[in-house]
Amino acid sequence: MRLLVAIVPPPEALDELDRVIGAVTPGSAAESARRRTSSSGTGQHAHPRRRLFGRGQKQAEPTPHEGGPPEHDQLDRTPVAGLYIPITTIGNLTQGDSLELRNALRTKAATWERPTLHFSGGTALEWSGDLSVWAKLDGDIDRLALVGAGVPTVVKQLALFVDRRQFRPWLAVGTITEQTTAPYLEELVAALERFHGSSWTQESFSVIKALPETGFFEVVEDMALAE
DSSP, X not given: OOXXXXXXXXXXXXXXXXXXXXXXXXXXXXXXXXXXXXXXXXXXXXXXXXXXXXXXXXXXXXXXXXXSSOOOSSEEEOOGXXXXXXXXXXXXXXXXXXXXXXXXXXXXXXXXXXXXXXXXXXEEOOSTXXXXXXXXXXXXHHHHHHHXXXXXHHHXXXXXXXXXXXXXXXXXXXXEOTTOBHHHHHHHHHHHHHOBOOOEEOOEEEEXXXXXXXXXXXXXXXXXXXX
């Protein structure tokens, strides 16, 4: 069994974030780019539909979609029900290892205080090979960092394999595609930078099992944090 440990924000916070992302369309991004070009006064007109890659391919104009924003293929969005913030990935476990790990995490979770968090800020393509667009968490980040650092320590103490990548309080909301243009990506990140979501108290972290074939995940157990 291959498990992950993750922060799963409440549905209300994820729905709010999803609406911000959905409000950015290729059309709105192109219009923002035109306004920026017009106000710059430089006389240089950057092509508003310039791709990030895939040169030489024609970009189709978005088709109006009645009853909501136009659909487009510039972001491979993660379904709301598949959104989580990974803390660490754990190697293949036996049933006994899984039970021992969950017992240890449950005990340790009761010593970590619950952080109050909200979404604020965004970024994209942060390192070589990164194709993700990220929404950032803000609030009691120090408390959250204790969980982010503490979970791998518990796993290592049990002599289990653990992903050594550093915990980031960022949520991957989707990945860019071959159709992604610079204006769209810039506008999306700008919208995330302007966004200040509603606050919530994170009451737990979760041991989950990813379901890659569906894009969703299954919660194995929620680990309650100290009140």
